[in-house]
Amino acid sequence: MITSFAIPTFPEATGSFPMVTDATSKQLFTGLVLTKNMEFVDDLLTFEELGSYLKSQGCHVANLSSLEFSVKNGIGGCLRSILRQFLMITLDAADVSILATWYREQGSCNNPVVIIIEDLERCCGSVLSDFIIMLSEWVLKIPVVLIMGIATTLDAPKSILQSNALHHLCPCKFILGTPLERMDAIVEAVLVKQCSGFGISHKVAVFMRNYFVSQDGTITSFIRALKIACAQHFFVEPLSFMIWFLLGDDNLMLQGEKYGLSPEMMLKHALSLPSCQSIGSDKIAKQHGETIVNGLAELKKLQCQWSIVILCLYEAGKCDKVTLLDLFCEALDPDSFKSRAPDNGGGLENDSGGSRDCYKHQQYHTTRNSGFICQAVQKLRDLPAVQICKLLKGWEKYTVNVPQIHEKVKKLLSEVKSEDGKGSGQDLSTISKRHASRKHLKIEDSKAVNEKAAKLLESMVRNYMQPLECAAFHEIVCFKNVNALQTALIGDPRRRIQVDLLEVQNIIQCSCCSSSSNALLPSMHDSSILYTLAQEHGDLINLHDWYQSFKSVALRLSNKGKRGPNYSPSPKKRKATTKPAKPSEASIQARFCRAVTELQITGLLRMPSKRRPDYVQRVAFGL
Amino acid sequence: MEINDGEEEEFEFSRNYFLAKEIAGSSKKSTRKISDINVVDEQELRAAAANIEPKHEKEINYLVNSYKRLYPKWAFELRCGFGLLMYGFGSKKVLIEDFASTALTEYSVVVINGYLQSINLKQVIIALAEIWWDDLKTKRRTSSGVSSKVQQPFNSRSMDDLLAFLHESDVEENDSFVCVVVHNIDGPGLRDSESQQYLAQLASCSHIRIVASVDNVNAPLLWDKKMVHTQFNWCWYHIPTFAPYNVEGTFFPLILAHSSTAQSAKTAAIVLQSLTPNAQSVFKILAEYQLSHPDEEGMPVDDLYTIARERFLVSSQVTLNSHLTEFKDHELVKTRRHSDGQDCLHIPLAADALEKLLSEINQ
Secondary structure: OOOOOOOOOHHHHHOOOOOOOOOHHHOEEEEEEEOOOOOHHHHHHHHHHHHHHHHHOOOEEEEEOHHHOOOOOHHHHHHHHHHHHHHOOOOOOOOHHHHHHHHHHOOOOOOOEEEEEOOHHHOOHHHHHHHHHHHHHHOOOOOEEEEEEEOOOOOHHHHHOOHHHHOOEEEEEEEOOOHHHHHHHHHHHHHHOOOOOOEEOHHHHHHHHHHHHHHOOOHHHHHHHHHHHHHHHHHHOHHHHHHHHHOOOHHHHHOHHHHOOOHHHHHHHHHOOHHHHOOOHHHHHHHHHHHHHHHHHHHHHHHHHHHHHHHHHHHHHHHHOOOHHHHHHHHOOHHHHHHOOHHHOOOHHHHHHHHHHHHHHOOOOOOOOOOHHHHHHHHHHHOOHHHHHHHHHHHHHHHHHOHHHHHHHHHHHHHHHHHHHHHHHHHHHOOHHHHHHHHHHHHHHHHHHHHHHHHHHHHHHHHHOOOHHHOOOHHHOEEOOHHHHHHHHOOOHHHHHHHHHHOHHHHHOOOOOOOOOOOOOOOOOHHHHHHHHHOOOOOEEEHHHHHHHHHHHHHHHHHHHHHOHHHOOOHHHHHHHHOOOOOOHHHHHHHHHHHHHHHHHOOOEEOOOOOOOOEEEEOOOOO | OHHHHHHHHHHHHHHHHHHHHHHHHHOOOOOOOHHHOOOOOHHHHHHHHHOOOOOOHHHHHHHHHHHHHHHHHHHHHHHOOOEEEEEOOOOOHHHHHHHHHHHOOOOEEEEEEOOOOOOOHHHHHHHHHHHHHHHHHHHHHHOOOOOOOOOOOHHHOOHHHHHHHHHOOOOOOOOOOEEEEEEOOOOOOOOOHHHHHHHHHHHOOOOEEEEEEOOOOOHHHHOOHHHHHHHHOEEEEEOOOOOOOOOOOOOOOOOOOOOHHHHHHHHHHHHHHOOOHHHHHHHHHHHHHHHHOOOOOOEEHHHHHHHHHHOOOOOOHHHHHHHHHHHHHOOOOEEEEOOOOOEEEEOOOOHHHHHHHHHHHHO
């Protein structure tokens, strides 16, 4: 980082002279961050987090966006924004010397000022160039580091900035991971390694994966979905505070009183969880008080094993570009776990078929013809010896907390090593004429190792990768309500509002409007009648005709009334029949007007224009 | 497959669209006019509109009450930092205000009525800053000493400053915020992109939470991904109420009341009745001419003068001109240039409206 030799005095620090003439001392250290991202939303988050990280390291950080670098605001706009972020004030006459004074007042000159510009390509080139030149004049007094986000290529600064600004930059290149790589990192840290203890069900995982892959594509929205899931889970599940237990804080576990829960209530609730009932109540009744603690401890152990197996699979599948997100979704599937359970007689081969069906069912979009787990195991069989060795070392690290697996991995690793050692030793000593057969033999050996590794991985999958949903008490930590998540995350006003209008009777559940036929009844909501009638028209609706059909529906009430009071079950209708007053023309017209206004508010209609005074236009076609 | 579903959906949509177009084209287009409806007097219509008997009151009440059990969940989500966005058919104004007044009692709440024609967001944000400042003062007084930070009056500060003030992160209280209720965040007064940008910035402030409602099916088009994911941070709730849009619909014209014929004939009659009998008679000449010569551009000024003079309605061109000026001022008459260069007078009303008008002033 940049520091100065000595602290300048105030006049020195804030006066604009003497100017620095030496070109090298006017260089600005610049980090060019290649974001490689179509979705700039994710980059906003990246730069925000980079900013707060740098702040925590003692830097003075200001985030600027392209909005500040506009011709309209000019260089004053950027300065004002910087001053507002550092000094918390807005000045009409923004001047860089104010910034210098402020920086000098901070005392320690060891901490640089970092200015983050999120989207270089969108900035106005001339304003940004002026800004850079200005900063370079002051760089001795205000040590500035620039960070610029670039969405396209490294040539971008050259094409945007003027050359006199460009040679003040001392650039350094950084490349961010692709969204999929970042996604895998997030899945690993948050969902696989269980940093929070919170988990999601298979269906939720598949929904979130599909939402990311085929709908939104931003990590921001994935994280948002996860947060919504968390909030909903913690709100709905009274025992969700026990997640603390999974995080290792054993003492907090039984303090349900803090949350208004007595131990009896907690136990009752825990035992009523579906996953708990399926285990069999006898076993639980005996253990009684210890149940929850034991259950959660078991859950924790299973989760730990599960995540280790996934990480091992991921390590193996990496070379075949299997993403952790896909593996994660597949590994959560309770159905395929059941089908590969040992007593089911099914190995992975059987399982792949099962999971394939299940994926079809869950609308997975994949061109592969077998599950990802299968693919990862298969990959293992084709790996060269060097990589197998590396892989096993990785596994050794992962499995350190689960001795059963760890032993097996270590054994296999030692076999590989000795094999390797033997092989290389022989290679050195043997002569070339035996080389060919030796080589053949070696391939055989390493194939055997591959097979062993694959078998080990298969057995790990079979024995240790029990999905969260198959464990007792998983409801405490696992969010399962995919519908709630979907409706909270993706509002669908276009469809839902139309459905509201077309199916009112289902929503308000009245007794008067539900009839087996689709006939319009006068008791229905006026806007609903009108919108249903509109469906029969083309894109233009003649107001006169529309009104007449509305009127005929509205008048049906009185005809029906004459048929007899038994016909209408609801009290309101009975009232109408005892007083069979025909609705007046004025009231029908008023109801028509109001219904049209309501449809106009929903944006489903376009009003008559001067050119077509007698027609309204339909806007939505189909749900 | 999801992608196929999407394609199918899209296909369905376009099919429906062309189907609708086809219906419009093939079946002979109805040419009936609004004027064929015997529209009642506007005042009567308005009176009737104010007294429409509500349908399904009981069921709607039950429905709205069923949403009350969601109040704690909504409040919890607000505390978690989400915004709430309510959609579904029916006015949600009463429901949201009930939520704010029962479940958010420990927070300050500001209401923005987006259905109004124009809204001054700057004033709203100044008000919010003042409320937050008051909240801070009361809190600091109870916990630590009063902050001595010198304050510039809020109404002279810039929008950015105000937003920065509401976003200050150095306050130790994380669970305190001011709640902003926006009825119809897609309403006419807020629909422009500048307002939406300000609202989005406001929503992303750490001490602001937004509860909003939308009614337009296309409301999500107001926001880009940045606004949706990082600023508004919506939790969507589908809560149709089927309650009438009484307040929200105030500013919409009644479609039948403004139907051209009845309305313009009526206003014309009112204007004419205030003029002298001679002026009325001149207008009648013009109207009768127009009805008997429906294909012509209008009545030449000279012809009108000759006839009016013959009937002793005007004595000179000057008097006729003064009548004509009066007509033109009230938009009863317009001047058109005939194809042979002559000025023609024309009444901008359809034939049926003109007949109605004549019968009315003849009474």
